[in-house]
Amino acid sequence: MSFRDSPIGDIKVPLTWSAGAALVIAFVIAGALLLTHQHDMTRPGAYDGARRAIDEVAGPVGGVISAPIRWVDGVAGDVSDYFDAASQNRQLKAELVQARGWRDQLVALQVENARLRAVLGIRTDPPLPHVAADTVADVHGPFANTRLANVGSDQGVTEGNPVVSEHGLVGRVVGVTSDVSRVMLLTDVDSHTPVTLLRTNGRAILSGDGGGSPKLDYVRSAQAIREGDRVMTSGDGGVFPRGLPVGTVVKGSDGAWRVALDSDAAPIDYVQILLFTNFSQIANAQALAPKDLPTAMTEEPSQSIVGPIAGPTSPKPASASPEPAKPSPATPAKRTTAAAPATRPHAVASRAARPPLSATTTVGAAGD
């Protein structure tokens, strides 16, 4: 006798009820995940094993998917360029004439700038190393705006590294595997970036909301903000180096001040990941190290100390700063100097431990 013909087979299982029970259990699991899991992707530990595993797979898959499309796009661009060659030539000639004038002005300004810096004794920030990458996946939904780049910890990328395109700031790295990095865009709901208005030097926080143009929150400026104001990273908080171009202020349809991002000027196919972690990296740690300190010895330190320790070794000036955790971005070198006794050896060690980057070149850290 088959199961269906038996008396048990006639029992009508209330599947709607059991489906409802399964639904409740699934709801509880989902709710618990949402409530308990570290949400903010910018915090350490948010990039867990599951995300890492998905990105490890999604990176190469995205690369395979996008490769032929890039090729077709490139061929189409070549064909288009061929037919537009004459008009492009005319346009480029006109731009060249204009650029020559700018070049002369630039040289004159560079000379003047260098002379004034020398007079004032300003120490410029050293260039930052960076690594180039292709983006292989693009997520632009209302609840998440991220990209996958095809470089990772093997190329020296770490969480927190700023990401720029040829036009401006794109976002920052929030997760790294050996070969893939997840980049959180400025438009992501979790993205909050300290910025400055170039015209007024006013400060603000650029907050993503899933739309194309992030909002300007907490605007602090003596002068009124205006449409068309240029926006750059302020360097506050030490997340981004100062002076990276971000975009232009626009008035949103909701009445809020927003920023039209420079990086939207072209597809973000190729990006540069700045190997920047904090301002102690910008400061030249070796040059800042006190040179008259004795070498640390394990036996009888009194024998190796040849003279009294002078003023430069005193850590007091650092602790005298009222807000050591919130440095002024205008004086990163001074702040780093103040924090030097604690941070310098670690910074040197971490840089020395980093593997050599064959594809690494340098880029200016600050826009000044």
Add this chain to the structure above:
Amino acid sequence: MTSQGISASRALNPLGWLVAPMVLCVIATVLLAAPIRILGQALPQPVFPLALAFAWPLIRPSLVPPFALLVMGLFLDLFWGGPPGLWPLCLLAAYAGVLALRRLITGNDFVFVWAWYAAATLVAFGVGFLAMAMRSGVAPNLLAVGWQYVWTAALFPFADRLIRRFEDADVRFR
């Protein structure tokens, strides 16, 4: 029992109505995440599993779909980089609504069912909007939400095809 009766009461093949659509949704989601712009516009990114959340309770109530939707939602969260649990909650909210109203929805015209699908999608996006606003303290951009909603609502033919293919497979649940 006639052969027709046996055929009418046959069990659904899980591979056909559960696994295969899930795989298709994953593939479609990954394909549309390619960093491509057509005429300057990025590819649309509809929430493909919402079609499953609508179709599955109409085909038949079952123990498996809620957990399958949980898995699909987690995949979306991890692949898209959102908070884990967000999309499972959205998908399950839509599934719950359709499961509760399945007697009203089944057997209606194409356009009428599409309207129900649009309503279920609206519920899912509403849950997502509220969850994100409460978690992040930032209300997601309504235009961005609306844009993804429109593309997701346009997926109804996919859900309809799935329903038509399997709704008559087991007459006990009509």
